[in-house]
Structure formats: C-alpha cells, structure tokens
Amino acid sequence: MMKKKIVVAVTGASGAIYAKLLLDKLQQLQGQVAEVAVVMSDNAKQVWEFELDDTGHGSYPFKTYAKNDFMAPFASGSARFDTMVIVPCSMGTLGRIASGVSDDLITRAADVILKERRKLILVARDTPLNLIHIRNMQTVTEAGGIICPAIPSYYSKPKTIEELAMTVVNRVIDLIGLENESYRWEGI
Ligand SMILES: Cc1cc2nc3c(=O)[nH]c(=O)nc-3n(C[C@H](O)[C@H](O)[C@H](O)COP(=O)(O)O)c2cc1C
Numbered sequence: 001m002m003k004k005k006i007v008v009a010v011t012g013a014s015g016a017i018y019a020k021l022l023l024d025k026l027q028q029l030q031g032q033v034a035e036v037a038v039v040m041s042d043n044a045k046q047v048w049e050f051e052l053d054d055t056g057h058g059s060y061p062f063k064t065y066a067k068n069d070f071m072a073p074f075a076s077g078s079a080r081f082d083t084m085v086i087v088p089c090s091m092g093t094l095g096r097i098a099s100g101v102s103d104d105l106i107t108r109a110a111d112v113i114l115k116e117r118r119k120l121i122l123v124a125r126d127t128p129l130n131l132i133h134i135r136n137m138q139t140v141t142e143a144g145g146i147i148c149p150a151i152p153s154y155y156s157k158p159k160t161i162e163e164l165a166m167t168v169v170n171r172v173i174d175l176i177g178l179e180n181e182s183y184r185w186e187g188i
Pocket of ligand 1: 011013041042043044047050089090091093125
C-alpha cells in the first residue's frame with residue numbers, strides 16, 4: 001500500500017476530542033503514513049483548550065501550519081496530498097467550502113483536494129441542522145467530499161467518553177484507508 005499524505009484540519013466546532021484522538025491514532029499508525037500536516041483555526045485552539053483542559057495541540061510530531069499560510073505545500077494540488085480530514089468541522093467552514101471561499105489555508109486545502117478529485121472527509125458537527133447546513137452538505141457531497149458526521153455509535157457498548165468518541169474516529173481511519181484494529185460489528 002502506498003503511504004498516505006494526510007492533512008488534518010481542526011476547526012472550532014465542539015468535539016476537539018475527535019481531533020485529539022485522531023492525531024493520537026495517526027501517531028500510532030505512523031508506519032502507514034508518509035506525512036501528516038496539521039492546521040488549526042483560531043477557534044479550534046480555543047475550543048480544544050476549553051473542552052479538553054489541555055494546551056497540547058501544538059505538541060504533536062507533525063508539521064503544523066498557520067491558518068493563513070498559503071505557502072503550505074497542500075495549498076497546491078502539485079504537492080499530491082491524498083486525503084484531508086476536517087475534524088471537527090464547523091458549519092462555518094463547511095459553508096465556506098461549499099461556496100468555494102478559499103480565504104484561509106483550511107478552505108483552500110479543501111478546495112484543492114476536491115479539484116484534484118482526492119479524498120475530503122468532513123467530520124461535521126452541529127445540532128440541530130438548518131437547511132443551509134443540509135444544502136451545504138449536499139453540495140460538498142456532490143463535489144466528491146464525504147460528510148462523516150460526529151455522531152458516535154453505541155453498539156460496541158463504549159464505557160468512557162474516549163471510547164464513545166473513538167467510534168467516530170475509527171470510522172474516519174477506515175475512510176482514510178488505514179489498517180486499524182477496532183470494533184467490527186459481526187451481527188448477533
Ligand atoms: C465552545 C464552542 C463550541 C462550538 N461548537 C460549535 C459546533 O458544534 N458547531 C459549529 O458549527 N460551530 C460551533 N462553534 C462556533 C464556531 O467556533 C464558530 O462558528 C467559528 O466561526 C468557526 O470558525 P472556524 O470554522 O474557522 O473554526 C462553537 C464555538 C464555541 C466557542
């Protein structure tokens with residue numbers, strides 16, 4: 001299997017735990033990955049610190065890029081990043097992607113991934129949804145993106161918040177296409 005080049009973008013929706021668990025998991029799976037690049041919005045940092053009581057979002061062994069750094073490699077299709085995950089993805093970022101507003105590195109990178117027909121995974125998070133959110137999800141889906149809502153599952157009987165959140169992160173890892181040991185439903 002070709003090792004993947006992955007962009008992880010974190011935005012200011014609730015659910016920083018999903019970003020943390022995904023970055024933790026990508027560290028564990030580094031053998032399968034050529035490169036992980038990280039970019040966070042300002043709100044993402046605030047929400048991470050508030051929800052997780054943790055300021056360690058900058059301490060991963062991955063290259064991180066400022067949100068306005070249009071010189072980042074993955075701002076161009078020629079850098080050939082395979083996959084971009086936006087986790088969690090705010091409705092604001094979703095809307096900017098759906099309308100093609102590439103005014104920061106996150107939305108520009110998403111635009112690039114879509115135009116290059118590569119894999120864009122949006123771990124969208126808000127509830128309830130209004131019609132604008134739903135239409136934006138439709139637009140991104142029609143453009144080739146994958147909406148993977150931050151909706152956990154319960155059939156693995158998770159006991160902790162981390163286990164519950166991992167039910168979403170494990171689906172993201174599957175969507176990226178990495179080999180991962182996780183709970184698999186086998187019927188009853
Ligand atoms: C604690 C907190 C929780 C939030 N949760 C959500 C959310 O679940 N979904 C959402 O779309 N926006 C949420 N927001 C609002 C976004 O942070 C805000 O719309 C921001 O402009 C998003 O910008 P970004 O996508 O560039 O991070 C939340 C904000 C805060 C402070």
